[in-house]
Every structure is written in structure tokens, then in C-alpha cells.
Amino acid sequence: MEERTIPYKIYLEESEMPKQWYNVRADMKNKPAPLLNPGTLAPMTAEELGHVFCDELVAQELDDTTRFIDIPVEIQDFYKMYRPSPLVRAYCLEKKLETPAKIYYKFEGNNTSGSHKLNSAIAQAYYAKKQGLKGVTTETGAGQWGTALSMACSYFDLDCKVFMVKVSYEQKPFRREVMRTYGASVTPSPSETTEVGRKILAEHPGTTGSLGCAISEAVEAATQSEGYRYVLGSVLNQVLLHQSVIGMETKTALDKYGITPDIIIGCAGGGSNLGGLISPFMGEKLRGEKDYRIIAVEPASCPSFTRGKYAYDFCDTGKVCPLAKMYTLGSGFIPSANHAGGLRYHGMSSTLSQLYDDGLMEARSVEQTAVFEAAEQFARVEGILPAPESSHAIRVAIDEALKCKETGEEKTIVFGLTGTGYFDMVAYEKYNNGEMSDYIPTDEDLAAGLAGLPKVE
Amino acid sequence: MEERTIPYKIYLEESEMPKQWYNVRADMKNKPAPLLNPGTLAPMTAEELGHVFCDELVAQELDDTTRFIDIPVEIQDFYKMYRPSPLVRAYCLEKKLETPAKIYYKFEGNNTSGSHKLNSAIAQAYYAKKQGLKGVTTETGAGQWGTALSMACSYFDLDCKVFMVKVSYEQKPFRREVMRTYGASVTPSPSETTEVGRKILAEHPGTTGSLGCAISEAVEAATQSEGYRYVLGSVLNQVLLHQSVIGMETKTALDKYGITPDIIIGCAGGGSNLGGLISPFMGEKLRGEKDYRIIAVEPASCPSFTRGKYAYDFCDTGKVCPLAKMYTLGSGFIPSANHAGGLRYHGMSSTLSQLYDDGLMEARSVEQTAVFEAAEQFARVEGILPAPESSHAIRVAIDEALKCKETGEEKTIVFGLTGTGYFDMVAYEKYNNGEMSDYIPTDEDLAAGLAGLPKVE
Numbered sequence A, B: 001m002e003e004r005t006i007p008y009k010i011y012l013e014e015s016e017m018p019k020q021w022y023n024v025r026a027d028m029k030n031k032p033a034p035l036l037n038p039g040t041l042a043p044m045t046a047e048e049l050g051h052v053f054c055d056e057l058v059a060q061e062l063d064d065t066t067r068f069i070d071i072p073v074e075i076q077d078f079y080k081m082y083r084p085s086p087l088v089r090a091y092c093l094e095k096k097l098e099t100p101a102k103i104y105y106k107f108e109g110n111n112t113s114g115s116h117k118l119n120s121a122i123a124q125a126y127y128a129k130k131q132g133l134k135g136v137t138t139e140t141g142a143g144q145w146g147t148a149l150s151m152a153c154s155y156f157d158l159d160c161k162v163f164m165v166k167v168s169y170e171q172k173p174f175r176r177e178v179m180r181t182y183g184a185s186v187t188p189s190p191s192e193t194t195e196v197g198r199k200i201l202a203e204h205p206g207t208t209g210s211l212g213c214a215i216s217e218a219v220e221a222a223t224q225s226e227g228y229r230y231v232l233g234s235v236l237n238q239v240l241l242h243q244s245v246i247g248m249e250t251k252t253a254l255d256k257y258g259i260t261p262d263i264i265i266g267c268a269g270g271g272s273n274l275g276g277l278i279s280p281f282m283g284e285k286l287r288g289e290k291d292y293r294i295i296a297v298e299p300a301s302c303p304s305f306t307r308g309k310y311a312y313d314f315c316d317t318g319k320v321c322p323l324a325k326m327y328t329l330g331s332g333f334i335p336s337a338n339h340a341g342g343l344r345y346h347g348m349s350s351t352l353s354q355l356y357d358d359g360l361m362e363a364r365s366v367e368q369t370a371v372f373e374a375a376e377q378f379a380r381v382e383g384i385l386p387a388p389e390s391s392h393a394i395r396v397a398i399d400e401a402l403k404c405k406e407t408g409e410e411k412t413i414v415f416g417l418t419g420t421g422y423f424d425m426v427a428y429e430k431y432n433n434g435e436m437s438d439y440i441p442t443d444e445d446l447a448a449g450l451a452g453l454p455k456v457e
Helices: A046-050 A055-062 A073-082 A091-097 A118-130 A144-156 A166-171 A173-181 A195-203 A211-223 A237-256 A272-286 A350-357 A368-382 A388-407 A425-432 A443-450 B055-062 B073-082 B091-097 B118-130 B144-156 B166-171 B173-181 B195-203 B211-223 B237-256 B272-286 B350-357 B368-382 B388-407 B425-432 B443-450
Strands: A020-022 A068-070 A087-089 A102-107 A135-140 A159-165 A185-189 A228-230 A263-267 A293-299 A309-314 A323-328 A362-366 A412-417 B020-022 B068-070 B087-089 B102-107 B135-140 B159-165 B185-189 B228-230 B263-267 B293-299 B309-314 B323-328 B362-366 B412-417
Touching: A020 A237, A020 A272, A046 A055, A055 A118, A055 A237, A073 A118, A087 A237, A091 A102, A091 A368, A091 A388, A102 A237, A102 A388, A118 A135, A118 A144, A118 A237, A135 A144, A135 A211, A144 A159, A144 A173, A144 B368, A159 A166, A159 A173, A159 A211, A166 A173, A166 A185, A173 A185, A173 B425, A185 A211, A195 A211, A211 A228, A237 A272, A237 A350, A237 A412, A263 A272, A263 A388, A272 A293, A272 A350, A272 A412, A293 A388, A323 A350, A362 A368, A362 A388, A368 A388, A368 A425, A368 B144, A388 A412, A425 B173, B020 B237, B020 B272, B055 B118, B055 B237, B073 B118, B087 B237, B091 B102, B091 B368, B091 B388, B102 B237, B102 B388, B118 B135, B118 B144, B118 B237, B135 B144, B135 B211, B144 B159, B144 B173, B159 B166, B159 B173, B159 B211, B166 B173, B166 B185, B173 B185, B185 B211, B195 B211, B211 B228, B237 B272, B237 B350, B237 B412, B263 B272, B263 B388, B272 B293, B272 B350, B272 B412, B293 B388, B323 B350, B362 B368, B362 B388, B368 B388, B368 B425, B388 B412
Parallel strands: A102 A412, A135 A159, A135 A228, A159 A185, A263 A293, A263 A412, A293 A362, B102 B412, B135 B159, B135 B228, B159 B185, B263 B293, B263 B412, B293 B362
Antiparallel strands: A020 A068, A087 A102, A309 A323, B020 B068, B087 B102, B309 B323
């Protein structure tokens, strides 16, 4: 196919948008390990999970055999308001880098939540509404998930209680106001409003909070309130399922133009974006139909894939959640305050952890000054101001494109640009002022985090 | 055509994007009045204007006969990075309002500058580069224009000096950081760096600045520096020309689905968005081919159309610019500090002023609490968090749709959604906290502003 026939942005027609989510677990020989009851160490049953999550979402969480799951029409309609997202050919970046590589990015930032998180938020809100619930609770770190959930709940007229990691609550008052504009209540975590919050505050006065801690509070708030359930924006199988819409659109767009990627790159915190983006490609790989290099990129300051351990761990600091088998830094691990932006979770999606352990994907960690350099370079030629999280993927995409420049290889690189950095200007200011630095945890830091792993088997 | 065949978002193909701008002045019987030399009161010559503006832009400013002007390929390529912008059918808003009206909005916020301003910024930067200039200077109020220009200059490797109205500089540090990320220098205005700035500071110590004042500083900075010219984001004929890309895309998208609007609505500060959106429709109206109701919406706190005077006035506070004939509140008018967001300029585009004076469009002023109510309502059902400026148009679109609900008329309403409110969360916070109020200038306030009009004829 002639090069220039590929437009800057490939948009699908509404009729080409996915009507089903793809469940990559159905194609995995080694299934992700089940969630365990922390008391009995037996796999969590649907009934047990139903106290925390909506029934339909529990079913999706446990289903590792159904390959395609219908997207309800109500969710399809909502998707039509901000999807399909464009698959962009980064012509200007390629030119700037003078690389023979062909670079594409799937841009998920064109919605008010500013990221891909809305894809799962709207699904989770829909099922909560369908079950007749009053509302949902959740945690948020950088604020993308909380914003997305607020939007989704306002659309379905559900109450929404967000526990926001204290350091973000203070650094990102504007994120908080977006959530409030959508009618959500926002509480800085740890807070005095929950038992687990009070306990953590007593043990660690002055803590700036963590995702693991906010999760504990949100779960408690949900299980202690009539008509509420807890929802989570990443890590879970159900979330990766909803996010498969990213990968399916990407694949349809590429197929339309006869493009086969060589390398697929995504940033990874809990794994929702990466898992969604790679799903259909990983499916082909699992079924032996095609091969792709898949690279997960994580912050050097929170390196669960590259320096963590594959083991059962608590999903939250308060240890009220089930145990999950995952690459983890230990539920007590808190990334250095030096680290700007998201991708702070101590563990990684069980699905992605299994795929990584099976050698089906690579992982790379990058330092934040290098990440912001890439962000600035990208912004100046491609226009979009990227989120720090997404910029991890940009960093590695640029690195790979520069390798192509050396070797002369015309590789096709696809990366996920998960969101915009409009609410991350404190971090950009630090970078602009030359005040940003890197912190890589020492082996001792990591050993301390891992010392708290639960004994399983 | 069957109703539901219209998608939520109409995107044009790259091949359907405009290759020419449309110059509405070519179809006006009564041309907009020329800019005058404030000393001689004679029309400004191209040579005189060339000291301030780039040569090609001067030609565009003065050309009121050429109907279509080619968009250079370099600009078309940049447009392809973030355009076409979607024309969205507001199905969810219609449903919420229970109106038989059909509502569409042209959404210009899907780019990092967050607004339509980029359409003209990239054109002005291109012509500056082509002329071999080192850089450009400008002013910015709410920050959308400054951000857009920073992006455009970074793309063409031009230096960019932005004078930012002091109150915005202080209230919107994040806007400033976006501009710095794109390599621009940002100075709060009035500043000590220019003669006119020092004079204004001496006369009004403690002033929080105004657009008119920042313009004076930017013009001085351009004319006093070798290789620099001044660029402006609104008001001028050339800007309306570039912004015609909005209206042309809108019209192509509507034509594709056989839709004829009854009412076209846009917010109006200096007039760039409104002028661009309505251009091709106004052209049909001027040529007697079709009729449309066209409504300009302005803040009740800065009501140049609805309460101003049609007269020659200074474009800037320091009176260093040419005189323009326009609806104006007087170059000394400064909107109440109570007013949040943009649309603060004391005057209105000469082109729009002439069209309004000729009875070809209507104007309406709205109060800001009503504007934020509309913004919140829109955000909750349509997902997008709108800029306060854009929300003026939303307010009137909702009002018109509610009239249709009363009368049962199925009118088709198109409005311009110029941008996102990500950098306006201070104003949203005020609204969320119930602390927002309205201020409408008294007749005495307005008389004071108009007392300073220059004597012409």
C-alpha cells in the first residue's frame, strides 16, 4: 500500500466500532491465578465477591473461557460520544527523529476524564445501575480514574464517592473540582471517615497516602453502606476486558490499511491500558497466528515487573481485599514522593503478570526525567501535551524508533497514548524549571516492601 | 433522511477538509470599515501595517474582494494533526431537555491549546516563518490563544513572547506552564519590560491588567525588536478568515447528511470563533441563497454588541494600535473582576460589527451563573467539560431548545463549542461552592468607558 495514503488520523466509522469485548483469558493456556480469600486461602467464590463488586462484574471477573462478551447497547451508545478514538500516524515525530520507523499511537485522551479510564468506568457504572444500586465507591491516585467514574455515574444518575490519595488531593485541586462538577464527593485518603483510614493515620501520622490505602477505605465504605458496591479502575480482569475496546479498535484500524505492527508499547501501572491495547494482538500470539514484540513500560521508581516478585499479595494496604497473584513490590511499598504522576500501584494485573511470566511480553523501566524529555519532544511536534503516565510509552517508542534509525529498519511501532497532561502541570513546571530528579529504589527499599508478603502455600 | 442514521459524531475524511479559507468580506455589500492611522485618521496602508504584522497577513487583512484564499500545504498538514474537528449530535442533551429540537455542536477543544485558537495561530506562525522572522509577540487573556500560539511557534521553530493579563497569569499558572513547555516566554502584563507597561503601572498601580493593555505591550515588544512581528488571536479580519475552516467543515458535514440549520449560535469575545463558524452560512445569506438565524452570545459583564457603541475606537489601552470601527465599550473598559473566563475584550471584530449593524445577525447577553449552570448540565450528559467562554453558546442553545419544547417545533440548532474548561477549574470551584455571582455594569460604568472614544470625523 502506498505510504501517503495513510491519513494522519485513522477514525473508524460508528458501524466499525466493536460490539463485543475480547476476553484474552479465553485464549490463555496458563490462566491467571484466582483471587484468594485472605482468611481461608481458598479461591474467592462469586458469592463472596458479590459483597464487594456488582454481580455482573463478578461474573466477568471469574469468566476465563468466554472469548467475546457483548457490550450492552447503553454502553455502546456512551462509547459513541467519545469513541472511536483516533489511531494517529506520528508523521511529525518520525520526521523530527529522522527515523525510518513508522510510528502510530492510539490516543485515548479526547474525553473530559482525559484518559482511557472512561472505557471501564462507564461499564462498571452501567452494571451498578442495572443492579439497582444507589452508588459506588472507589479510590483514585492521579485522578484520571476518579474523574472517569464521576462522569460515568453522573450519566447514569448514580452516587459516587471517591477516596483520593492525599498527596494528589492536595497537588491536584482541579481534578477534584472536575469530579465535583460531575456530582461526586471526594475525600482525601487516608481519612477519618473509615475504620481502616483511622488505623492507618494512627500508625503513620502525616502519611500522604497511597493507592493501596485508598482502596482499603473505598472497599470499607462500600461494604458498610446499603446499596453500594466498590469499583476499581485497573488491575482486575474485568477492567482489562472493558479496555479491550482500545486494542480492538486499534486492530480494526490497522487492518483497514493493511498494517502489521512489529512492536506494541504501553505504559503499565495496574495494567488496564496495556492489557486493553494488546489484548487482540496477544490473542493472535497465544493462538500461534502471529507474533509481535510487546513491551510494558513502568517507572523506575515503581518497578513491579522489572524488580518485583511474582507472588500472592494483598491488593490493598489495609488488607481487606482478596489476595491476588501478581508481580508485586509488596502492599506496603509506597513510591518516593519524588515520583510525579500515576503508575504508582504496588502490583500488576494478574492477567498481565501471567503473560509476562510465560515470556509472552517484555518489560522495561524508565526514569522520570527521561520520560518528561520524551513528553516535551512529543508535545512540540505532535501537538498533544501527554500525561506523564502515557509518556513512559512515548519514551520507549522514541528509543525503539532511534534504534531503527541506527539499523535502518522500517519497523512499525504502535503505542498507547493513554491521556493528556492538563492536570499534571505541577510536574511539568518542575521539569520546566529544571528541578526534576530521579529516584530509583534501592535493593533494601524493595526488600522491605516484599518482607510483608503473605505466606501462601 | 432517517433520523438515527446520523452518527453521534460526524467526522470528515481528510480529503473532505477545506483547502481554501472563505473570506466573507468578499460577499459583503457594506464592507467592514478600514483600520485608521490614529494620527492622520487615514486608512492604514499595507506599508504601515507591515511594521506590526507579517506581510502576507497584512495582505489578508486588507483583502475584502477575494472570496477564497488557498490554505498553504504546510498549514493543511498541521490541520490534519488535530482536524477535522467533530460535528457532534447532542443526542444526550436533547433527551435530557426533552426537546424536539435537534442540537449539533462543532467541538474545537480536541487539541492541547484546548480551543479553536490554534486554527489561526498555525497560520500566523507559518507566514512569520515564511517571511524569515525570528519570532512573534502576542497577548493572552484566559490563555487559550497564548497556548495555541506557543504550540504553533514550537512547530515552526519560532521564538514566542507572550504577554499574559496579570490576573490570568496569577490565576492560571498551569496555562503558563503549558506555554513554557512549548518553549514560549510568558510575562505578566502590565510589566516593567515595556514603556507602555511602565506608564500604565505608574498610572494604575495594582492593576490586574486587561487584554487592551497586554496588546499595547506586545505591539511595542514586536516593533522594538529586530525580526519580530505582532500577532493577534481575534478581532482582525485575517483571524476570521483562518477561522472560516470551522464553518466550512461544519457546512460540509451538515451537507453530507442533508441537514439545514435553523439557528447558528456562537459565543463572541473578539469574534474569532463566531466569525469562523458562521462565515459560509453568512455568505449564503449575503448572496440571498438561504436564510439562517445567527446569534452572537456575550457576557452580560462585557456586552459590546448589546450595550456598546458602533464607532471608531482604539484597539488597545496604550493607544499604540490603529483605530478600528467596531461595537465597543471603550478601550478603557475593564470587565469586573467578578467575571470568570475570557470574552473580556472591549471591542468586537469589525467584520461582525458591520454584519450586526446591517441586521444580519442577533446578539444576546447572558449572566455567568446561568452560563455555569448550562456548562454543568452539558458536562453531565455530553461528557465534555466546556470552557466558560463556550458555555455562553451552550446557554443560549439550551434556551432555544427549551423554546422548541414549548412550541413543539423541531428546529435544528448548531452551536460552536470552542473549547474545554480544563484550565478554568478555579471558576468551576467557585460555582461548585455556590460562591459565584453576577455583575452587570451600570449605565454609568458604560458611559465612563465610552467617554474615552477618539473623535473621528
